[in-house]
Amino acid sequence: MQVQTPDWVKHAVFYQIFPDRFAKSKQISDAKSKQIYDAKSKQPRKRLFQSASWEDWEAMPTLQGYKGGDLWGIMEQLDYIESLGINAIYFTPIFQSASNHRYHTHDYYQVDPMLGGNAAFKELLDAAHSRNIKVVLDGVFNHSSRGFFFFHDVLENGPYSPWVNWFKIEGWPLAPYTGDAPANYGSWGENRALPEFNHDNPDVREYIMEIAEYWIEFGIDGWRLDVPFEIKTPGFWQEFRDRVKAINPEAYIVGEVWGDSREWLDGTQFDGVMNYIFAGAAIAFAAGDRVVLEQVQSRDYQPYPPLFAAEYAAKIQDLLALYPWEIQLTQLNLLASHDTARLMTIAGGDKDSVKLATLLMMTFPGAPSVYYGDEVGLFGGIDPDSRRVFPLESAWDREILDTHKKLIALRHQYPCLRIGEYKTLYAQGELYIFARILNNQSENEFENEKLLIAVNAGTASAKATFGVAELDFQPGKLLYGDAEVEWNEEGEIQNLSLNVPPRSGCILAVGNK
Known part of the structure; x- marks a missing residue:
């Protein structure tokens, strides 16, 4: 289907x-x-x-x-x-x-x-x-609660309640508020406050x-x-x-x-x-x-x-x-x-x-x-x-807030981050690199939107070099982060080198949209 x-x-x-x-x-x-x-x-x-x-x-x-x-x-x-x-x-x-x-x-x-x-x-x-x-x-x-009308009616009227079969009643009497006697009804996680x-x-x-x-x-x-x-x-x-x-x-x-x-x-x-x-x-x-x-x-x-x-x-x-x-x-x-x-x-x-x-x-x-x-x-x-309350503005971490705003804005800006193919490119040590790729064929043009994302979870800079010819990556601008980017060719092979600072990540545009 x-x-x-x-x-x-x-x-x-x-x-x-x-x-x-x-x-x-x-x-x-x-x-x-x-x-x-x-x-x-x-x-x-x-x-x-x-x-x-x-x-x-x-x-x-x-x-x-x-x-x-x-x-x-x-x-x-x-x-x-x-x-x-x-x-x-x-x-x-x-x-x-x-x-x-x-x-x-x-x-x-x-x-x-x-x-x-x-x-x-x-x-x-x-x-x-x-x-x-x-x-x-x-x-x-x-499940509902002990205060749910239908269950409350069962508590009041026992087996005479019209709602008895709405719950998993196992016997009488019911004991909704004490652990000294069997509850006699099914409840989520054996919590008597939550009759199933x-x-x-x-x-x-x-x-x-x-x-x-x-x-x-x-x-x-x-x-x-x-x-x-x-x-x-x-x-x-x-x-x-x-x-x-x-x-x-x-x-x-x-x-x-x-x-x-x-x-x-x-x-x-x-x-x-x-x-x-x-x-x-x-x-x-x-x-x-x-x-x-x-x-x-x-x-x-x-x-x-x-x-x-x-x-x-x-x-x-x-x-x-x-x-x-x-x-x-x-x-x-x-x-x-x-x-x-x-x-x-x-x-x-x-x-x-x-x-x-x-x-x-x-x-x-x-x-x-x-x-x-x-x-x-x-x-x-x-x-x-x-479940703390949302903090006063004076207690906000502006660095974390700025990170969220930048990344959310980029997600909205680039459809490939939402619906594009996900492709792992490099995963060694503590450096992980992947791409999000979206190829759109419109009536008048071909859009090739590709972003490369690198995450270095290590405490030292990490460098990776890999061929990108088959991926049709093109030199583009760094959208997020501070990585060093080098493009070079060895004969007919085009390579991309990334040097990512410790404990950081980057997003690099590599499409030709």
Whole structure:
């Protein structure tokens, strides 16, 4: 079968936002100030609580505390997000919940009032779309929460509840809040706060499908699916795709699967997964033995042990061989997320590691995803520390920010970085060189766009010389970095020599566009 994926994702740079921690609105009505009105609905913007017990914004986050970030605040930061070159946002869950991360869903049809409710989300969605920024939501469809109405009815009415068969009830009584007795129901990770749906029940399947359809019709541009591998019901994700794509064929469906995802990337289910295989390899090469082991031991991706260039090249080739090319172009590539320590902390504070890994990500096939704050050098260990608030401007690392802006701009400028062929050219010691190649035959001209990318992860300068005649490389300008470039001919053989400074990378134009 022919695999079809959303074209816009191939050209997207994502920004992942944890809503409670990104921004708190400065323009929300409260009892002591004049009302602020939404320009479209003419309704006042109101926070649910006027004096909620938020944690101090700048204090270290806790597992259960709320910081009070909201969707109005995010909307006020769209200028900043756009200035980065971001054209897609992935939000961790925003639906009503009794947790700061909102993976404990209470109501799938209501945006959490603490974030501003459905009205705030509608205004934010419209504002993002007006800037050509796509919006993807997190769908938690394997499990709900103890506060979910249907499960709460089971807790109240036991075997007499009409919703008993919606969950994996194993016996009576249920024990949702104590570990002293058997829970008597299935829950994700044996966490009693997260009762699992019975997806073999047709009513449950239909309920979830209708939720997916409702928000696509509302205007979102896709779904990121939480732990989709936990749903074993045959045909579930095939139906999910069919129902979503029937409303919007360009909707993006991306699963949270950490390893080999061929089971879900056959063209009938997901358009991509969160590409932790790439993240592990990129960090292991860029950061090497600088990786702080206690920040990665609890996760099942592999940013350690260190990789030399040849080992990194082998892992990348294995990864690129796993899935159809059309799928490779819509993978969600990342270096960190709310489920990992932040890259700066994993790398022990080494800025060069961050810059090198970012260079690898921004030049790799698939859509890059920047975890909010990573672009300004935010630190953060494993959960809950990885979910710190976005820092004040005075605390930004301008060098890291400038790196992100330059690389994102180059990705947007050169289509070969988005959809071009990926070809490894050299992998020895700690120097890795590859090319992104795009040959376009238009009606009146032939465009030959080629970029060469070199990454030296070592602590000494590294030089490589190789023939480029077969690749039809042409002398061009250095777009990024400070490498020394020499072109020379030996008879009919044309060679390119690169001398790359330690702990640095470069991008060189070698096409004749």
